[in-house]
Structure formats: structure tokens, C-alpha cells
Amino acid sequence: MRDALNEALRAVDQVLLGKQQAVRLAVACILAKGHLLIEDLPGMGKTTLSQALARVMGLSYQRIQFTSDLLPGDILGTSVFDRNNAQFVFHPGPIFAELILADEINRATPKSQSALLEAMEEGQVTVDGATRPLPDPFFVIATQNPVSQSGTFALPESQLDRFLMRLSLGYPSMAAERSLLLGDARKIRLDRVEPVLNRQQLHALQQAVPDITASEAIVDYILRLVSRTRESQVCSWGLSPRASLGLLAASRAWAMMENRGYVIPEDVQAVLPSVVSHRLRAIEDPSGHGGGGLAQWLLNEVPAV
Amino acid sequence: MKAYGLIPRNSLAWLLIAQIVVLLPQLPRLPFWVAVLWLSCALWRIQIQRMRWGYPGIISKVIALMVVVVGVFTSQGTLIGLDAAVMLLLLLFMLKLLEMRTPRDALVVIYLGFFIVATAFLFNQSIFLAFYQCFSMLVLVAALVGLQQTPGRNDPARAFRTGSVLMLQAIPLMLVLFVLFPRIGPLWAVNAPGSQARTGLAESMAPGDVADLARSGELAFRASFDGDIPAHRDLYWRAMTLTRFDGRRWSHSSFSSAGPPGDWQPRGEQLDYRIVTRASHQPWLFSLRGASSEDEQVLMTQDFMVRAKRPISQAMAYRVSSRPQSLLDPDGLDPLQRRINLSLPEGSDPRSRAWAAQLRETHDDDAALVQALLTHFNREPFHYTLRPDLLGQHTNDQFLFDTQRGFCAHFAGAMTFVLRAAGIPSRVVAGYQGGEVNPRGDYVLVHQFDAHAWVEAWLPGQGWVSVDPTFQVAPERIERGLQEAMRGEGSFLEDSPLAGARFRSIGWLNNMRLAWDDVNYQWQLRVLGYESERQLEFFRRWLGTTDWQRIGIFLLVAVAIVMLPLALWTLRPQKRSNDPRKQAWNQLNNRLKRLGLQARNGEGPRDWQARLVAALPGQKSQLNAFFDDYVMLTYGHSGGKPDKMLTSNLTKKRRALQRCLPRKLPPGATRVLD
Structure with a gap:
């Protein structure tokens, strides 16, 4: 099964060139049963990544383009009156899929945003009084465009906290871009990707993550990190217990991907920037979410051993 | 310390407590309406905190100031002199509550509080007041600590504990300064405060x-x-x-x-x-x-x-x-x-x-x-x-x-x-x-x-x-x-x-009375009476000199002697751990430090291992043996300490590694490290 995981990573890397680290973090996020927020410029491969992941994992895939006139019903589905049977029939919305790409989530109104985010948190949706469960591996990749913020509704801190990780893909390296330009079109590469895992295997992998050993030493390290953000005068506020739980889960998933049965500080350090940077805000920067520098500061500040 | 932002609720509570503690010894000397004024200021400030009322405008502030000045004048009959000045200070200290918007304003109130603690001694120098004012200082320090706490960690009891520790640390310094610091005469004379009628001999005597x-x-x-x-x-x-x-x-x-x-x-x-x-x-x-x-x-x-x-x-x-x-x-x-x-x-x-x-x-x-x-x-x-x-x-x-x-x-x-x-x-x-x-x-x-x-x-x-x-x-x-x-x-x-x-x-009552009077007498004689004359006498007797330069040197030396243990205690190297894994780790790192090899801030064990192997390729196998064992023992086990055999194995590997470490780093190794 580990081989299958490595195979899957390689397959995604074939599509998204030169972004191994981001791909591994995204997979770790799935394994830790967390949702992913990708913040990057248009055209950096956000959609490609999510589509490749869905194909490799053998998941059903839906893409929702968030716009300012999107309504919660457009996400969750609506009941339509059926004349023949003289009753309402529920037409499920795009959210009833295993992997959702919520594109440009900050373009929609808060009402629609929270419809999605509630579904993410609860794993079920309630429409017209009837509660319907979402499919079991249920995984949301939301994207955000950091520039041209006019006419957008930035996600508040409470909703950012729902995402386990925030990634930024960034420009590819020169070599990767060269092979991108010389090689086949993305669409063709994407079609070439075969499912490596199936639903049961993914489920089994997700179930195995909590069994990875997290020793007292590693828990102490996580506690040191978290309490540092709470006590220091650099952050506006500290990390929540949900953040420390997420950090531990992501570290375990990372250790599993490293084929190790236990977590070491390097695992924590690998996932920490993407897990905490969107949850922190520097005191000198009252409006922004540029927590990247804070994550680096935190890693340098807290002794690992 | 945030210069902007609101004053947290807990800090305000500490501030109000500190203010009442500081004002309490002065209130009996003052007219009744002073207490009423404090209560209304505190109430107003609480209502501001609850966002019920607003801050007073410029007109109300001017009115309040005039009321205070008139109040001082009517109760003291003058605006000049120590009694009136102290009363004015106290009243403005209360009014400052209504101007306290940011933590920086709160700092001003706290510093004023320290000053007011000192003014109380102008009117009374009893042993009770001295101890009470120590308590006032403690509350003020706690309020200061509370103000520095982040909103996420706002624990009033912890502020008090930190304040107590700070005060205790200051006691040795206080004693040294009390004994050695030169008693400088007052820069200006002030009228004796509180010259109200007291019993005592009068300048004239009628029968009766x-x-x-x-x-x-x-x-x-x-x-x-x-x-x-x-x-x-x-x-x-x-x-x-x-x-x-x-x-x-x-x-x-x-x-x-x-x-x-x-x-x-x-x-x-x-x-x-x-x-x-x-x-x-x-x-x-x-x-x-x-x-x-x-x-x-x-x-x-x-x-x-x-x-x-x-x-x-x-x-x-x-x-x-x-x-x-x-x-x-x-x-x-x-x-x-x-x-x-x-x-x-x-x-x-x-x-x-x-x-x-x-x-x-x-x-x-x-x-x-x-x-x-x-x-x-x-x-x-x-x-x-x-x-x-x-x-x-x-x-x-x-x-x-x-x-x-x-x-x-x-x-x-x-x-x-x-x-x-x-x-x-x-x-x-x-x-x-x-x-x-x-x-x-x-x-x-x-x-x-x-x-x-x-x-x-x-x-x-x-x-x-x-x-x-x-x-x-x-x-x-x-x-x-x-x-x-x-x-x-x-x-x-x-x-x-x-x-x-x-x-x-x-x-027994008489014994107690006499014992208490003795304590008071010794206080007056040894503490209050320790004025310039007696201090010089003390210097002559114990230091053999009254030359201020030499006394200054004695003062500095005494401060150093008192502060050194405190500084050593505060800056002591990390506590010796009782975990054998941690001990082995620290010992190895101390040894490596002498070679000029030091882990980076926040560096994990595996990264450190990789850099060490690059720096000391000759000791690769011993390094790997120790680090693999260490990582396995520290992170591969959940719960409890590993059994003795494993930890003694780790110690053995550390010794083996330390034995083969060079005395000096081979040239070029540091370059690899960087």
C-alpha cells in the first residue's frame, strides 16, 4: 500500500512538474483528513493539482466556480417539484462528490462560503429539513487569488481555521517550466493519469495515520510551539487547540509518507509552515495573513529537541 | 507591549484593585467626598469597558478639573503646601482613570501609583504602613505584569505570582541600598504636613x-x-x-x-x-x-x-x-x-x-x-x-x-x-x-x-x-x-x-503591649532613625571610612555581591534533565560545542545528524549509530521511559562517539557546516 502511495505521488508529479513538496503536502493533507486551501495567482496549476489528485486517488470530482451571485442552493442542491409524482424531489448539488474544487472561494458572498464550510465541518448537509450525508472520503480544495481583492469577501479567521493547510504553489523552476513547454499539453497529461489507489485503499491509509507513534517528546515539541505563539508579543493571537491537533495529524501523515512508524521533529517542521501560517497574524501587520514569516520565526525560536 | 489596542478586562480589574490599595492609607486623612469621587470614576471606567458609556469630552474634563481644584481649596484652605499638593495628586490620579484608553495610559497610572505609595510616608512612617506599602507595591507590580500579558494568556493569579517573585528578588538590593545609599539632604524644604492639633505640651498653662x-x-x-x-x-x-x-x-x-x-x-x-x-x-x-x-x-x-x-x-x-x-x-x-x-x-x-x-x-x-x-x-x-x-x-x-x-x-x-x-x-x-x-x-x-x-x-x-x-x-x-x-x-x-x-x-496583656512598643521603638531607632548621622557612624565603624568615593565603591561591590547569585540563578544553563536520553543528548552537544559545532536554532535531530556527518565524515558510523538510537528511543516510543538496557546502550554509543571525536576540527569542516 505504501508503494501505491509512492506511485500515486509520482503520477501527480508527472502532471504538475517540479512541485514535489507541494504535492506531498497536499497528499499529507488528504491522509490527515483535512481540507486544503491553495492561495496563488491564476494559472499556477491549482486546478491541475486538484484534478490530478482526484484521478490518482480514484475519487469522484466536482468543481464549483465561486462567483458573487452564487447561492447556497447552487452548492448544496435544491428540491424541485415533480409534477408526475406530485412531490418535491431533491436534486443534489455539486457538493455531493468526494473531491471538490472550490475555485476562487473569496469571490462568493459569506452566505455561500459558509454553506460550503459548514458542509466541510459537519460532513453532511441539511436541505429542506432533511439531513443528507456527504460521501465518505470528502475532501475540499479551495483556491484563493491573493491579488485583485476588489469585489471579494476575504475568509474570516474562524473559517480559515477550518482548513488544515494552506499552500502556495509558486512559479515553477526554470527546468520544470522548460519541460512543461516542451512536453505535451496539461490536458493530455492529465488524461494519461490512471487511478493508482481506490476508495478502500485511501480509506485504509487514512485509518492508519492515527496509529503512527507520536512520543511524549514530540507532543512536548508541539506544545512548545503552540504555547510560544500564545505567549509571544509577535503574534496578535496564539494557535488554537484545533491547530495543535491538526499539526499532530499532519505530522503523522507526513511520517507515514516517509515510511516511518513514528513522528520526528523534522516531520513537524515540514508541515508546520503550511499548517500554521494562515492561522497566525503578526502584530505589526493588522490586516494581512502573511504568516509565512511567522512560521519561520517560530521554527527558529523553539528548540526542537 | 502593545502601544495601541484596548486595555484587557483583567488588566483593568488589576488596575482598579491597585488603585484602591494605593489610595486606602490616604483616605482617612481626606474628606469623605474623595472616596465617592473614586467610586464614581471607577464606575464610569467600568461602564466604558462595558461600552455602555463613552469617554468624557473635553468640557467635562475641564469641569472635573475645576471641581477638583475647588474641592482641594475648600478642604485645605490653600492650593500651596504639601497637604494640598498631595491631595491634588490623588484626585488627579483618580481622574486619570477616565482618560485611560490604551495600555500606555494604564502604564502612566501605574507609575503614578508608585509615586503615591511614596507620598503616604510623608504623613506616617509607622511599621504597619511600611508593610502595607510593600503590599501596595506588590499589587502595582502585579498590575504591571497583568498589563504585559497577551489576551490569550491572561491569568490574574499568575500576574500576582510573577509580581511576588520580582518583589522577593528585589529585597536584597533594597537592603543594600537602605544601608549604603547616601542620605542626601532634601533639595528643598517642605512645610510639615498634617499639622493638625495633637495632644502635647502647650506653650502656656492654666490650672487644669x-x-x-x-x-x-x-x-x-x-x-x-x-x-x-x-x-x-x-x-x-x-x-x-x-x-x-x-x-x-x-x-x-x-x-x-x-x-x-x-x-x-x-x-x-x-x-x-x-x-x-x-x-x-x-x-x-x-x-x-x-x-x-x-x-x-x-x-x-x-x-x-x-x-x-x-x-x-x-x-x-x-x-x-x-x-x-x-x-x-x-x-x-x-x-x-x-x-x-x-x-x-x-x-x-x-x-x-x-x-x-x-x-x-x-x-x-x-x-x-x-x-x-x-x-x-x-x-x-x-x-x-x-x-x-x-x-x-x-x-x-x-x-x-x-x-x-x-x-x-x-x-x-x-x-x-x-x-x-x-x-x-x-x-x-x-x-x-x-x-x-x-x-x-x-x-x-x-x-x-x-x-x-x-x-x-x-x-x-x-x-x-x-x-x-x-x-x-x-x-x-x-x-x-x-x-x-x-x-x-x-x-x-x-x-x-x-x-x-x-x-x-x-x-500577659502588659507583656504584649511592651513587646509591641519595643518593636515600634526599634523601628523608629534603627529604620527611621537611620539618618545621615547614624549612617556615617555605621560607615566609620564597619568600613573605616567616610569618604564618599570609597563608599560608592563599597556600594557597587555590595550590589554586585547581592545581584550575582540572582543573575546566576536566572541565567543558569538549562536544567539538568533526569531523562537519560536528554542527558546523553546534552552531554554530546556540549562536547561538540567545544569543537565549534553547534545545532542551529530549532534544528531537528536528523538535520543536525546530516550536517554533522558532512562535517565529520570520519566518524560517520558512530554518529549514525548514536543518532539512530537516540531518535528511535526518543520518538519511536510512546509513553513512559524506555527500559534501562536501551538507555545504557545509548550511553555506550555516545561514549564510543565521543572517544573517536577529534580534538580539533579538521580544516575545511566548518565550510561544510555553513
């Missing part, structure tokens, strides 16, 4: 005044003798002479005390003693007969008294030497003094004058006349009482021939009158007689009820001679004190049923 004083159980002063304490009957504490008589009152005349001391011949044994007085707001000091003092604060006067250079506004300690057998002015009085000490008002007390003339006829010798008068007091049915009858126009006549009941002031006044009428220069001496010996501290406690008046007559060849008519009437007063003298009458401290001195007969 001293009896009023005798109803007070307050302490007047304490005296400790270098040698044995003299007998009760010999303790005549002179404070002032009363030479002017207006027919009813005897009062002090500056003519008889203005100049330097007259002629005197020291005789008899010398008594050396130190006196600590309370703030009496009068210049009178107390001494036994034949006193001289080298104290700088003390003046000698023409009537052989000691007095302070200015009214005593705080507890004062001074040394005096006395030779009670000395002859004062034995060679003759100068004409002015003679006239002052013989003058009587026209037309008063005709019967006394007649009797004086009669005595003069029968006794040629002055000394014999004095003796005859004393004998008269002894023989006739005079009665010593705290409840004398009211006297009419000719007080001395009425007392001597009609009522014959009186207190020491009646006897002394009447005797002086008769002596002057008979042509013998004489004066009334006011002061205290006797005192209570505190066996614990071996000193004498003199209370207000020990106040006494007696007579000094000038006899040719002998100078001023002290005689005490009261002794003829009530010798137990002189031998054992007022309480014994009033035993039959039951009038001792009858107006103050709770005065400690009343309960001298209850053994």
Missing part, C-alpha cells in the same frame, strides 16, 4: 491644662540610657520654662529662652541617653537637668533646655548628656532675667501676696523660705486630684486657702506665685516626670499622662534649684507614677477605657 493632658494615654517619647536607668523619682524631663503670669495662665516667654545657655558648673555623675520623640510639630525637646548635646539638630537655650532648630515634623532621635547635680547660673542672674522671674500682674491674688509678705518677715534666708513653703504644702490638708474644683478670679488665693485640691499645675503655679511675691526669682517648669520602664528593650516610655509641672527657684550661691510641691502632697506620684497616685480616686485615664496603659495589671 496639665490635668487634661494627663487623660491621654498617647506616647510622648522614649529614652534609652547608656548606663542604668535612674530611679523614677529622678526622672524630671524638662521641656520648657513658663515665666510669664497674667493672673490666670503661666506662659512661655521667648526672653527667657532666646539666648545661649548661661553660666553653669557641671557637677555630679553624667547620664548619657538617646531620646526618640514623635512628631509634635513643636520645637520642644526633653532632657534631664544639666543637659548638653552635641547633636546638630539640637539647640541649647538660656534656661538650660534643649530644643530643636525647627518644629519636629517627623520622629526625631537625638543624644543628650545630663549632669543633674550641676549648678545653673550660680553666680547671679542678669537684671533682665531677674525682672522676668519676679514679675507679677497688678492686683491679683491679694491673700497670697499678704501671706508671702508674712513668710518673708519670718524667714530671712531664701532657702529657708522655700523650705517653709514646702512644709506648708506637706502639713496642710492639700489634696492631689485629677478632678480639681473650678477656680474663680484669684486662682492662687482660692486654691491655697479655700479648695486646696489640685493637680501639679495648681501646686507649681501657686508656689511660684508666692515665691515671686516674696521676692525670690522663680519659674514654673513644664515637662514630664517619670516614665514606664520597658524591660525588653531596656528603655523608658514616657506617656502624655506623665506630664508634670514643678518649680525652679533661684537661690544665691546655688543658682536655680528645682523643688516640687507635688512631691510634698502626693509622693507616690513622683515615686511610682500617676496610676499609683490615682488608685484611690480611680480617675487614671478614665476617658479612654481602651488605652493600653490602663491594663498594666493584666500580666
Whole structure:
């Protein structure tokens, strides 16, 4: 099964060139049963990544383009009156899929945003009084465009906290871009990707993550990190217990991907920037979410051993 | 510290607590409306915090300021002077609450609080207040700590704990500075605060005044003798002479005390003693007969008294030497003094004058006349009482021939009158007689009820001679004190049923009272009395120098000695862990540090291992063996400590690694590290 995981990573890397680290973090996020927020410029491969992941994992895939006139019903589905049977029939919305790409989530109104985010948190949706469960591996990749913020509704801190990780893909390296330009079109590469895992295997992998050993030493390290953000005068506020739980889960998933049965500080350090940077805000920067520098500061500040 | 943002709720609570703690010792001195003002300011500030009310506007602030200024003026009668200034400061300190928007404003309030803690000592320097103000400081420090806490970690109890630790750490420094820091004289003199009327000797005496004083159980002063304490009957504490008589009152005349001391011949044994007085707001000091003092604060006067250079506004300690057998002015009085000490008002007390003339006829010798008068007091049915009858126009006549009941002031006044009428220069001496010996501290406690008046007559060849008519009437007063003298009458401290001195007969209570008084006395003597004189004495005795430069060096050295252990404790290297894995890790890293190899901040074990292998390729296998074992033991186990065998294995691998480490880093290795 580990081989299958490595195979899957390689397959995604074939599509998204030169972004191994981001791909591994995204997979770790799935394994830790967390949702992913990708913040990057248009055209950096956000959609490609999510589509490749869905194909490799053998998941059903839906893409929702968030716009300012999107309504919660457009996400969750609506009941339509059926004349023949003289009753309402529920037409499920795009959210009833295993992997959702919520594109440009900050373009929609808060009402629609929270419809999605509630579904993410609860794993079920309630429409017209009837509660319907979402499919079991249920995984949301939301994207955000950091520039041209006019006419957008930035996600508040409470909703950012729902995402386990925030990634930024960034420009590819020169070599990767060269092979991108010389090689086949993305669409063709994407079609070439075969499912490596199936639903049961993914489920089994997700179930195995909590069994990875997290020793007292590693828990102490996580506690040191978290309490540092709470006590220091650099952050506006500290990390929540949900953040420390997420950090531990992501570290375990990372250790599993490293084929190790236990977590070491390097695992924590690998996932920490993407897990905490969107949850922190520097005191000198009252409006922004540029927590990247804070994550680096935190890693340098807290002794690992 | 955030310079912007709101004051957190917990910090505000601490601030309000700190403010009330700081204000509490000052409130009893202030009018009632001050407390009301504080309550309304606090309420307003709480309502601001709850977003019910807004901050006051500029107009309301100006009105509040004017109200405060008018309030200070009406209650103190002035805006100038220490009382008014402190009151103004306190009121503005309260009003500052309404201007406190940001944490920076709160800092100003806290710093003001420290200043106000200091101002309380201008009015009171008791041991209680000192301890209470330590507590105030603690609360202020806690408020300061609370203000620095982040909103996520806002624990009032923790702020208090941190504050206590800070205060405890400051105590050694405080002691060093108390002992060694130079006592610099005040840069400007301030008027004595709180000069409200207090019981004590007054500059004039009507019959009955001293009896009023005798109803007070307050302490007047304490005296400790270098040698044995003299007998009760010999303790005549002179404070002032009363030479002017207006027919009813005897009062002090500056003519008889203005100049330097007259002629005197020291005789008899010398008594050396130190006196600590309370703030009496009068210049009178107390001494036994034949006193001289080298104290700088003390003046000698023409009537052989000691007095302070200015009214005593705080507890004062001074040394005096006395030779009670000395002859004062034995060679003759100068004409002015003679006239002052013989003058009587026209037309008063005709019967006394007649009797004086009669005595003069029968006794040629002055000394014999004095003796005859004393004998008269002894023989006739005079009665010593705290409840004398009211006297009419000719007080001395009425007392001597009609009522014959009186207190020491009646006897002394009447005797002086008769002596002057008979042509013998004489004066009334006011002061205290006797005192209570505190066996614990071996000193004498003199209370207000020990106040006494007696007579000094000038006899040719002998100078001023002290005689005490009261002794003829009530010798137990002189031998054992007022309480014994009033035993039959039951009038001792009858107006103050709770005065400690009343309960001298209850053994344990009296012991406690004396023990407490001893603590107070030592406080006054050693802490409050540790002024520049005594400090210099201390330097001379223990450091052998009074050169300020050398003392400055001693001060710095002492501060360093005190602060060094604290600094070492605070900056001590990481605690020695009792986890064998951690120990092995620390030992290896200390060894590597000597080679110049050090893990980066926050570097994980595997990264560190990789860099080490790159730097020390020759020790690769030992390095890997140790690090693999360490990582496995530390992170591969959940819960509990690993068993001994595994940890001893780790130690073995560490030793093996350390054995093969080079003494010096091979050249080029550091480059790899960077």
C-alpha cells in the first residue's frame, strides 16, 4: 500500500512538474483528513493539482466556480417539484462528490462560503429539513487569488481555521517550466493519469495515520510551539487547540509518507509552515495573513529537541 | 507591549484593585467626598469597558478639573503646601482613570501609583504602613505584569505570582541600598504636613491644662540610657520654662529662652541617653537637668533646655548628656532675667501676696523660705486630684486657702506665685516626670499622662534649684507614677477605657503591649532613625571610612555581591534533565560545542545528524549509530521511559562517539557546516 502511495505521488508529479513538496503536502493533507486551501495567482496549476489528485486517488470530482451571485442552493442542491409524482424531489448539488474544487472561494458572498464550510465541518448537509450525508472520503480544495481583492469577501479567521493547510504553489523552476513547454499539453497529461489507489485503499491509509507513534517528546515539541505563539508579543493571537491537533495529524501523515512508524521533529517542521501560517497574524501587520514569516520565526525560536 | 489596542478586562480589574490599595492609607486623612469621587470614576471606567458609556469630552474634563481644584481649596484652605499638593495628586490620579484608553495610559497610572505609595510616608512612617506599602507595591507590580500579558494568556493569579517573585528578588538590593545609599539632604524644604492639633505640651498653662493632658494615654517619647536607668523619682524631663503670669495662665516667654545657655558648673555623675520623640510639630525637646548635646539638630537655650532648630515634623532621635547635680547660673542672674522671674500682674491674688509678705518677715534666708513653703504644702490638708474644683478670679488665693485640691499645675503655679511675691526669682517648669520602664528593650516610655509641672527657684550661691510641691502632697506620684497616685480616686485615664496603659495589671496583656512598643521603638531607632548621622557612624565603624568615593565603591561591590547569585540563578544553563536520553543528548552537544559545532536554532535531530556527518565524515558510523538510537528511543516510543538496557546502550554509543571525536576540527569542516 505504501508503494501505491509512492506511485500515486509520482503520477501527480508527472502532471504538475517540479512541485514535489507541494504535492506531498497536499497528499499529507488528504491522509490527515483535512481540507486544503491553495492561495496563488491564476494559472499556477491549482486546478491541475486538484484534478490530478482526484484521478490518482480514484475519487469522484466536482468543481464549483465561486462567483458573487452564487447561492447556497447552487452548492448544496435544491428540491424541485415533480409534477408526475406530485412531490418535491431533491436534486443534489455539486457538493455531493468526494473531491471538490472550490475555485476562487473569496469571490462568493459569506452566505455561500459558509454553506460550503459548514458542509466541510459537519460532513453532511441539511436541505429542506432533511439531513443528507456527504460521501465518505470528502475532501475540499479551495483556491484563493491573493491579488485583485476588489469585489471579494476575504475568509474570516474562524473559517480559515477550518482548513488544515494552506499552500502556495509558486512559479515553477526554470527546468520544470522548460519541460512543461516542451512536453505535451496539461490536458493530455492529465488524461494519461490512471487511478493508482481506490476508495478502500485511501480509506485504509487514512485509518492508519492515527496509529503512527507520536512520543511524549514530540507532543512536548508541539506544545512548545503552540504555547510560544500564545505567549509571544509577535503574534496578535496564539494557535488554537484545533491547530495543535491538526499539526499532530499532519505530522503523522507526513511520517507515514516517509515510511516511518513514528513522528520526528523534522516531520513537524515540514508541515508546520503550511499548517500554521494562515492561522497566525503578526502584530505589526493588522490586516494581512502573511504568516509565512511567522512560521519561520517560530521554527527558529523553539528548540526542537 | 502593545502601544495601541484596548486595555484587557483583567488588566483593568488589576488596575482598579491597585488603585484602591494605593489610595486606602490616604483616605482617612481626606474628606469623605474623595472616596465617592473614586467610586464614581471607577464606575464610569467600568461602564466604558462595558461600552455602555463613552469617554468624557473635553468640557467635562475641564469641569472635573475645576471641581477638583475647588474641592482641594475648600478642604485645605490653600492650593500651596504639601497637604494640598498631595491631595491634588490623588484626585488627579483618580481622574486619570477616565482618560485611560490604551495600555500606555494604564502604564502612566501605574507609575503614578508608585509615586503615591511614596507620598503616604510623608504623613506616617509607622511599621504597619511600611508593610502595607510593600503590599501596595506588590499589587502595582502585579498590575504591571497583568498589563504585559497577551489576551490569550491572561491569568490574574499568575500576574500576582510573577509580581511576588520580582518583589522577593528585589529585597536584597533594597537592603543594600537602605544601608549604603547616601542620605542626601532634601533639595528643598517642605512645610510639615498634617499639622493638625495633637495632644502635647502647650506653650502656656492654666490650672487644669496639665490635668487634661494627663487623660491621654498617647506616647510622648522614649529614652534609652547608656548606663542604668535612674530611679523614677529622678526622672524630671524638662521641656520648657513658663515665666510669664497674667493672673490666670503661666506662659512661655521667648526672653527667657532666646539666648545661649548661661553660666553653669557641671557637677555630679553624667547620664548619657538617646531620646526618640514623635512628631509634635513643636520645637520642644526633653532632657534631664544639666543637659548638653552635641547633636546638630539640637539647640541649647538660656534656661538650660534643649530644643530643636525647627518644629519636629517627623520622629526625631537625638543624644543628650545630663549632669543633674550641676549648678545653673550660680553666680547671679542678669537684671533682665531677674525682672522676668519676679514679675507679677497688678492686683491679683491679694491673700497670697499678704501671706508671702508674712513668710518673708519670718524667714530671712531664701532657702529657708522655700523650705517653709514646702512644709506648708506637706502639713496642710492639700489634696492631689485629677478632678480639681473650678477656680474663680484669684486662682492662687482660692486654691491655697479655700479648695486646696489640685493637680501639679495648681501646686507649681501657686508656689511660684508666692515665691515671686516674696521676692525670690522663680519659674514654673513644664515637662514630664517619670516614665514606664520597658524591660525588653531596656528603655523608658514616657506617656502624655506623665506630664508634670514643678518649680525652679533661684537661690544665691546655688543658682536655680528645682523643688516640687507635688512631691510634698502626693509622693507616690513622683515615686511610682500617676496610676499609683490615682488608685484611690480611680480617675487614671478614665476617658479612654481602651488605652493600653490602663491594663498594666493584666500580666500577659502588659507583656504584649511592651513587646509591641519595643518593636515600634526599634523601628523608629534603627529604620527611621537611620539618618545621615547614624549612617556615617555605621560607615566609620564597619568600613573605616567616610569618604564618599570609597563608599560608592563599597556600594557597587555590595550590589554586585547581592545581584550575582540572582543573575546566576536566572541565567543558569538549562536544567539538568533526569531523562537519560536528554542527558546523553546534552552531554554530546556540549562536547561538540567545544569543537565549534553547534545545532542551529530549532534544528531537528536528523538535520543536525546530516550536517554533522558532512562535517565529520570520519566518524560517520558512530554518529549514525548514536543518532539512530537516540531518535528511535526518543520518538519511536510512546509513553513512559524506555527500559534501562536501551538507555545504557545509548550511553555506550555516545561514549564510543565521543572517544573517536577529534580534538580539533579538521580544516575545511566548518565550510561544510555553513
